[in-house]
Amino acid sequence: MSFKLLLVLAVFVSVGVAQDKAIMPFYGNTKCPIEGKDVNRKLFAEHEGQRIHVCSKDCRKKVDADLAGSLAKAYPADKVVDVKNVNCPCMPKAAKAEHSVTWQGHKVGLCCKKCLVKFAKQPARHLTLALHKDLIVVGNTKCPVMPEEDVDAEYFILYKGKLIELCCDSCVDDFEADKHLKNLPAPKAPAPPIGGTGTGGGD
Ligand SMILES: [Zn+2]
Ligand SMILES: [Zn+2]
Ligand SMILES: [Zn+2]
Structure with missing residues (x-):
């Protein structure tokens, strides 16, 4: 009986809510x-x-x-958190201690003076990249929630290890509510059934 229980647990862990849930990071x-x-x-x-x-x-x-x-x-x-990022989040170069920036309680390493300006233009995005070194930036130019709309650099969401651009605040809420996965750009693996429980209970 414990084996079956383990199986059930394993399924829950592998499709874990935390990992699959779309979030817009909040650094405030x-x-x-x-x-x-x-x-x-x-x-x-x-x-x-x-x-x-x-x-x-x-x-x-x-x-x-x-x-x-x-x-x-x-x-x-x-209470400033030193992110200790190895690479500059603004350019594909190594971060250097002498070019760090502190923004909303986070200390981020940059590679050069120029990147101070780049960081300041989109601080939340660059902090996100500094914190998650393996994040894949999808680079979509159209919003997956409202496919007619161009994306706005201020609005993005993290979903399954990807940074996905959106067009506005309300699309962040909608994406977080899991409504628009079908419009995601080029998924690598077969997409999970939307809102379905299709993988459960097949005998
Ligand atoms: Zn108050
Ligand atoms: Zn730089
Ligand atoms: Zn929008």
């Missing part, structure tokens, strides 16, 4: 620097290219009144 502060409550991810102020997420519009007003102080509170200097 999770607690409001004003009130300490959980932030609203879509509510933030910006300072020096970094987002300070807050819990309410009232808090955003307070943050706006002291951007530098709020930024320091949102991402404390003593």
Whole structure:
């Protein structure tokens, strides 16, 4: 009986939710620097290219009144995570300690000064590439959720080891909800049945 149980467990692990779930990484502060409550991810102020997420519009007003102080509170200097990436996320070259950048609590190694500018243009994307060295950038130019639309570099999602470009915020939500897998560009392996349980229980 335990063998059957193991089999069932193995199936669950191999199609594990965590790995197959599409996510847009979130690198913002999770607690409001004003009130300490959980932030609203879509509510933030910006300072020096970094987002300070807050819990309410009232808090955003307070943050706006002291951007530098709020930024320091949102991402404390003593809690910066050193990503220790080997390769520069902006160019296919080795990262060097003297060209690192710290963005929203993450320290990322870059290869040269020029890459500071590149990083700043799409920081979330470059941090993602620094954190996941084996990520495959699909490079699709049309959104798989709304196939008529050109992608926007700000919106992307990670799905099964791939970085997939999308066109807008709402497509991120839709993709996360698993609705649009059929439009994925060139899957290598046969696509899993959409919303089906086809592989279960065949005797
Ligand atoms: Zn707040
Ligand atoms: Zn460089
Ligand atoms: Zn869209």
